[in-house]
Amino acid sequence: MITVSVPPAIDSIALEARIASRADVRLVPWALQGPPSVPARELDAVVLPFHTTSATPNPGYVGPTELAALATAESVRLVQLLSIGAEGVAAHLPPAAALCNAVGVMERQTAELAVTLVLASQRDLAGFVRRASTGTDRWDNRRTPGLAGARVLLVGHGGIGSLVERMLEPFGVAVTRVAGSERTLPDGRAVHGPDALPALAADADVVVVTLPLTTRTRGLIGAEVLAAMPDRALLVNVGRGPVVDTAALLVELRAGRLRAALDVTDPEPLPDDHELWALDDVIVTPHVGGNTELMPRLLLDLVADQLVRLDRGLPLENTVEEPR
Structure with a gap:
């Protein structure tokens, strides 16, 4: 079984339904504001909230202060983004974590x-x-x-x-x-x-x-x-x-x-x-390029497929190669 933190932007019930028959996954909430709901060492993957490099992020986003919390989850093997852009994340990755973006969604x-x-x-x-x-x-x-x-x-x-x-x-x-x-x-x-x-x-x-x-x-x-x-x-x-x-x-x-x-x-x-x-x-317009009613479903499909790959030991998709 793998343990995965998911942010409020992801419907955990819908995600679990997409994964249930395909992989053994435990979903726990974590918006990177405060410690995760389980010990950080138990996390295998983090689905990151929408992020920004701004020190004053939009509601529902996390900025550099929150991203720094990633480093506490040293056992994480996957950090999955909900966006195409990956700026500002690589510096906070746990040592063994792959960084993957949401290419194909937006x-x-x-x-x-x-x-x-x-x-x-x-x-x-x-x-x-x-x-x-x-x-x-x-x-x-x-x-x-x-x-x-x-x-x-x-x-x-x-x-x-x-x-x-x-x-x-x-x-x-x-x-x-x-x-x-x-x-x-x-x-x-x-x-x-x-x-x-x-x-x-x-x-x-x-x-x-x-x-x-x-x-x-x-x-x-x-x-x-x-x-x-x-x-x-x-x-x-x-x-x-x-x-x-x-x-x-x-x-x-x-x-x-x-x-x-x-x-x-x-x-x-x-x-x-x-x-x-x-x-x-x-x-x-307030940074709404990908934000249509289609986006949540596409994100759920992407995250579910990635978690199945992680659980089965298959190669991850949309890996971002950025210097740490």
Whole structure:
């Protein structure tokens, strides 16, 4: 039998039902706030709550202080994330623990939100709703930039970025791709390296960021890239907030030169008095990219399969290779 801690975000009854006939697993609650409900040495696996690198995490999330509690569970062999991003966790892993993420759970929903933000911004839905609610210029049937035929730069071409590209195909957009390294896709499409970003941004109507946060991506979308973007171009970020330099972005937004649609921000959560909330050409959503009604079921399926693998001694899926 293996003993596994699960956070409140996971329905333990539903998880147990998925595992019951497949593995011998004992589930115990632990949200990393205080000691686990059993001695830490008895844990074989920890299903981590949603996590953040912020010292002031959102409700239901854990931050660096709580993550430090992982080190007390020295016998843990698996730390399972409920997200794709793994930033900030590796430093706290028990010595023998594998770190696995939730690849396959949130990519489609996050790509869906990215395209939603692009469409909403390119057709200025927020502006039309705002004028309708205030009663000012309600029938201002002016032209908007639109998406059809636009030049789109995808910054990140993993699971989310590649899905965004597929979802954009019907709009006849011209897509350029940037990822962590230069490569050619099997069908011959080019993926540029990050050094090409400023030059490519200069020719983009829309820039969509889907990158995870690493030491290499932090601040990647900074003053140089933002200044290179054409006037009134749109920046969309559904990756991680610190990939974009918020201070540099605010300079461009205050001047009215760029527009933005952000599902992730730096800082996060975004304070109520932050300037981003008040700017007309900015849409902010509260980090909800993967958060649809489909997500809990997909997470349960993933966690159940991983625990069965652990119990049977089979190779784990979605292992994250990060330095400790």
